Amino acid sequence: MAYKSVANFQKEQTLFTQFVNSHDEPNILLFQGESGSGKSHFIEHCLNTTSEKEKTSPMPSLLLKLKNGGDSISTLFTRMGSRQGWDKLPRFTRTVANLLESPASVDDPIWQMGMHRHLRDIGKISDLASRLTRYQLLSDAWFADSMQFETPFLLAIDAYETAS
Known part of the structure; x- marks a missing residue:
């Protein structure tokens, strides 16, 4: 599938491609601009273009859209784990198990299918400090x-934010 270049973001698209193809340590690339300038479409375009170019050795990717804080932390972790595969997240799944009741095995597919529920339960702790500590443990493990x-x-x- 061919993708057309987005607006006049050629420089940014080149930087994104260099960033993705870099073998350096993990980095963060920030796109910043006015509301309505096309950043969301550009990010989607870059991810689609990268996925298309990497057919022989695809790079797992995930786009999280945080519209007005709509996605919960449990949803974000669930989507990342589902996309990458729970078997590739042994520390993370062990941490979830340790924060809740431990299953017979964290490799149990039935237990893993309930990961969103497990993560949601971790977020139901009423004490904000405890909840943030647990989220920090999960982030560190991931x-x-x-x-x-x-x-x-x-x-x-x-x-x-929602554009008007």
């Missing part, structure tokens, strides 16, 4: 696991 991925994982976060 990033520790991500350092062991055989191929880079491209996480794009599109945070925006």
